[in-house]
Amino acid sequence: MSDATVSAHMELILIRHARPELQQVTDGIADPGLTLLGHEQSRRMARWLANEAIDHIAVSPKRRARETAAPLADQLGLEPEIVEGFAELDKQSQAYIPVEDLQDERHKHILEKMRNRDWAGLGYQDPDEFRKEVVAAQLELLERHHNKRIAIVSHGGTINAIVASILQMPEMFFFQPGYTSISRVVKSEWNDRWVVRSLNEEAHLHTEPNTLEPL
Numbered sequence: 001m002s003d004a005t006v007s008a009h010m011e012l013i014l015i016r017h018a019r020p021e022l023q024q025v026t027d028g029i030a031d032p033g034l035t036l037l038g039h040e041q042s043r044r045m046a047r048w049l050a051n052e053a054i055d056h057i058a059v060s061p062k063r064r065a066r067e068t069a070a071p072l073a074d075q076l077g078l079e080p081e082i083v084e085g086f087a088e089l090d091k092q093s094q095a096y097i098p099v100e101d102l103q104d105e106r107h108k109h110i111l112e113k114m115r116n117r118d119w120a121g122l123g124y125q126d127p128d129e130f131r132k133e134v135v136a137a138q139l140e141l142l143e144r145h146h147n148k149r150i151a152i153v154s155h156g157g158t159i160n161a162i163v164a165s166i167l168q169m170p171e172m173f174f175f176q177p178g179y180t181s182i183s184r185v186v187k188s189e190w191n192d193r194w195v196v197r198s199l200n201e202e203a204h205l206h207t208e209p210n211t212l213e214p215l
Contacts, residue, residue: 010142010187011197013054013151014159015072016177018042020064023096030096034067037213038179041205045180046071048204054078055148058141060086060155064096068180069153080153085137088155089130093123099176131172134161159183166194178202 018038023030034042049072057080059069069080090096095110102111113121120126125133134157141150152158156177164172166185177183177200184197 010145010147011149012138012162012185013049013052013149014162014177014183014185015045015068015151015153016156016159016179016181017060017062017064017068017153018045019179020096020098022098022101025094028094029092030090030094031063032096033063038064039067040211041180042068043071044204044208045182046075048207049151049182050075053149054151056145056150057081057153058083058086058150059153060088060158062087062091062155065153065155069151072151072153081141083137083141083152085133085140086152086154086158089119089124089127089157090122091125095123127172130157131161131165134158135165138162163196163199166196175199178205180205 017034018041019035020038021032021035023032045068054072054076057069057073057076057078059065059080059082061082061084065086066080066082073080097107097110101107102114110122117127138152141152152162157173159177160173160175163183163185164174180202182201182204183199184201185194186197187193188195
């Protein structure tokens with residue numbers, strides 16, 4: 001990735017949104033909020049990151065991402081910045097079906113379209129154009145926040161686009177981030193390149209007694 005204008009000693013903490021509601025609409029665009037479980041996942045993520053020196057929070061405009069970011073923002077006393085370019089591939093879709101519900105007979109046609117990469121049939125953006133938009137938004141954010149540790153609360157596709165571009169992978173979707181999972185990329189101090197520090201951290205979901213369904 002070409003980022004010569006960005007200073008060194010930077011870190012991106014990439015956080016996927018928490019568990020959202022299933023939502024299908026006939027007019028407009030699906031934009032579900034979080035389930036009760038999702039709100040609990042968000043609170044645990046916020047407590048886990050509370051002592052990290054996070055300088056800035058950027059968030060997708062989607063409701064599920066904004067609600068996930070809220071406990072962390074409150075914990076750190078930061079005002080999240082909404083970044084349009086971090087919205088998910090499904091930004092124009094009339095349906096949001098959590099992956100856990102895709103096996104339901106009512107939704108198997110959606111799963112089949114996803115497997116066949118029929119993005120237009122799902123109301124999804126072209127993946128190549130999506131990846132370009134995400135990376136452009138990432139670089140613009142970094143140019144404005146030199147030498148900062150930035151938390152980006154977004155989506156599985158957004159996180160895949162950022163990490164795949166850093167690794168210079170032709171295939172964008174190469175791993176499945178869990179709800180409120182944390183992935184970290186840092187700018188190396190010795191060769192000025194972005195490197196992956198971790199993918200899919202989920203320990204924060206399992207450090208407290210579970211009072212809801214499996215996290």
